[in-house]
Amino acid sequence: MCETECARSRDPVPAGSFYKRVLPESLVAFSSPAGRCLFKEAIQQPYMEGYFRLAEQFVSQSEPSFCGLATLCMTLNALGIDPQRVWKGPWRWFSEEMFDCCAPLEEIKKNGINFAQFACLARCNGAAATGIRPHESSIDTFRDVIKETCSGDASICVVSYSRKGLSQTGDGHYSPIGGYHRDKDMVLIFDVARFKYAPHWVKVE
Numbered sequence: 001m002c003e004t005e006c007a008r009s010r011d012p013v014p015a016g017s018f019y020k021r022v023l024p025e026s027l028v029a030f031s032s033p034a035g036r037c038l039f040k041e042a043i044q045q046p047y048m049e050g051y052f053r054l055a056e057q058f059v060s061q062s063e064p065s066f067c068g069l070a071t072l073c074m075t076l077n078a079l080g081i082d083p084q085r086v087w088k089g090p091w092r093w094f095s096e097e098m099f100d101c102c103a104p105l106e107e108i109k110k111n112g113i114n115f116a117q118f119a120c121l122a123r124c125n126g127a128a129a130t131g132i133r134p135h136e137s138s139i140d141t142f143r144d145v146i147k148e149t150c151s152g153d154a155s156i157c158v159v160s161y162s163r164k165g166l167s168q169t170g171d172g173h174y175s176p177i178g179g180y181h182r183d184k185d186m187v188l189i190f191d192v193a194r195f196k197y198a199p200h201w202v203k204v205e
Helices: 002-009 033-042 051-056 067-078 105-111 115-124 139-150
Strands: 158-162 172-181 186-189 200-203
Touching (some): 033 172, 033 200, 051 067, 051 172, 067 115, 067 172, 115 158, 139 172
Antiparallel strands (some): 172 186, 186 200
């Protein structure tokens, strides 16, 4: 009775708003039966070593354009980098609003950050970031980088990609890779837009 009354007292759902998106069929939701099976298989392989540190720091971006900043929070905190600045109270910890050294936050809210700005923010906050653009590399090199970063917890591979290539809505996006399934040649994407898409497995090629 109480639940019904509470439901009736809610405001109408705002027009033009969304609650999540359904993953395209080419992607495998992490929590689905198939996704869990992939995880169980991958965990027996040597390319899930960085998963646990990232899982501990998994966050949702706090603004629609903050995918880059949320990804930086995840990766820098997972790598155990001390920001040397106070977040709140006595605690030193990375949070999205602290990344203001390469572009004004108000500008990032409007436009997000580009590839060069992401690398700049990573470096000026203590990470040894190496940026590799597609035209400077190959699919085999990309796969080698994935294997190297996923086989330990000293480095993390972050991908900057167009959602259109995955048949998702939207376009430019950042998220870290949480692991690699060697036999299926699939990576686990920790999508920081958790309000939109669940973490998912996707083919490397």
